[in-house]
Amino acid sequence: MLKLIKQRLVWGLVLMTAVGGWLSNSQTAQAASSKADEVKAAYVMDAKTGQVVYAQNADQQLPIASLSKLMTLYLVERAIERGQIKWTDTVPIQKNVRKMATSATLSVMPMPAKENFTVKELFAATLVGSSNSGAIALGEYVAGSNAKFIKLMNQQAAHWHLDASFISASGLDNTDLTNYNLKLKGTSEQGQNLVSARAVTIIAQHLINDYPEVIDVANQRSVKIHKYTVPTSVEILKGEKSYDPRVPVDGLKTGYTNQAGACLVATYQQNGRRMIATTLGGAWQFTANNNLRLMLKTTERYQSVVPKEINYQIPGTTTKVRLVTKRNTTMWANSKQPLTQTKIALWPLHRTEPNYVAANTAVLKVRLTDPLSGTTQEVVYRTPEALTMLGPLQWATTPAKRTVTTPTGAYAFAK
Incomplete structure (x- = not known):
């Protein structure tokens, strides 16, 4: 594991009246902070200019779990822009995908056979709540089949010259996909999406630059779809339990599997600039990303560096x-x-x-x-x-x- 923030921030020191007690608690707090700031990779970018503000192990392909859905949602937006599908279209949902929607661990919303869902509804469920079945259903609707959609994902990644390999529209790995007949032919039993921190940040950059309304969808604490309330997975939005007012965010996407660890792409404003911060393979879901953004807030300035x-x-x-x-x-x-x-x-x-x-x-x-x-x-x-x-x-x-x-x-x- 690489250390995300090595020198600048030490959090959580508690003032104790006894010197011995202070030292003991100080050491414990620093150890916890160090663990919380550990990630496998990180990447921070100015979304408009593409300037890289911070990079750590940026080009290693790593599991990204549900951050994969950013590519899925980009391709959905593109299909709508090209007139291939509409927001109001009813999405056909296969039986195996509806079955996944009944899983207590893999689903955020049931999809009973008697209910129909539109592209707009499944888009919101996928972005806000990280719906796995929603992402897969959308992909199959865009491309005609799960396999064809994953091919589109990899083609788009190649077009952008990204370090990325996709086998899943949702970000689930084959240990879960196999149970729903969604394992892509030719992939291993443990297969999973492998994408670099740089690549997933660039995907997010294309998504929010080409379709800026995505931020409005992502910046919701929950969405109501039929009778179901789908809560956000980004629990650092304003009003959520992990919100930090020093470094507020307005999106974008979380990811987690046992193999991937905690992954997060956060969108936010700094010095009036739209920024994207990505952390992969964290021990804790939000702490490392929050601390990285706080460090950059105190040290980075957007300014003239050479004159005309x-x-x-x-x-x-x-x-x-x-x-x-x-x-x-x-x-x-x-x-x-x-x-x-x-x-x-x-x-x-x-x-x-x-x-x-x-x-x-x-x-x-x-x-x-x-x-x-x-x-x-x-x-x-x-x-x-x-x-x-x-x-x-x-x-x-x-x-x-x-x-x-x-x-x-x-x-x-x-x-």
Whole structure:
């Protein structure tokens, strides 16, 4: 197990009057906090820009349990958008799926044969309550069969270049699916969906960006479907028992099996930005994700990190030139572990002869590296107009000169 939050947060210390008692309880609290913060993988992303704010073991394929339903729900939304199905359609439900709905451990809502359910109803039951039978029924309706829908899931994952392998629309593994004749042919007895933290976060990103109304559905403590009240599985929503007002969330999806452990994709706002935080393989359902978001709330700021215009000093000279990029670069930066900047000269400076630089010539590349996520972003600076750089004897005293443009707008490029 990797430690999700190693250095910043220690929770639950209780002030005791006796020194010995304080030490004993302090050690117990720290041990509990450490266990609660353990996860197998984590990934935090700005949903709009895709910037990765935090990454831990992000690319290892792991069991994700009911987080799999995010892909199922995305494909349902896409089918509706394409006119293949409608929200008001009645969904045919096979006998084996209705049978699963009677299970006390695998179901959140019965589906008796005499009752019909619409796409909209099953969508809500699947997203809010994590209905396994709802997810499977929706998948079969979209694609025509369980096997064909799982093929769609894997095709979509491949289209997005994700580290993902699906064998189930619900996230249940084969130890449960076999009992309902839903084990995909060719898969192992212990088979299960295996998806990386990065991949499941990207799935969630597509879902909420392409279909933002999903957040409104997810941000409900329960949904009423016929006479059944389906409670949310995301028990950190406002009003729920595990809600933390310091780091409020408005969705999105939980997952748990014995093999997967506690999994969570949380959606929330920070600095006015839509964020997604994923944790996989936790010991406790919500604590690690909450503490990760709290850590980032106190250390991450969305801010300008490099300006649109700079005065760049040519290496080895005292000469400066004005360079520009398309826009101010604004991104998340950590106050404790700031972005590192690496400057890379792109323009081949001639030291023994004059240099003629055309307008819009790339001169400098600034590489920004985030130590928390390991991700990089590059900003290229260019000349806003053509310049003449004189020879080495003049560099110490002579500034760069603008080259007069010809009527055709043609410039001499640096050799």
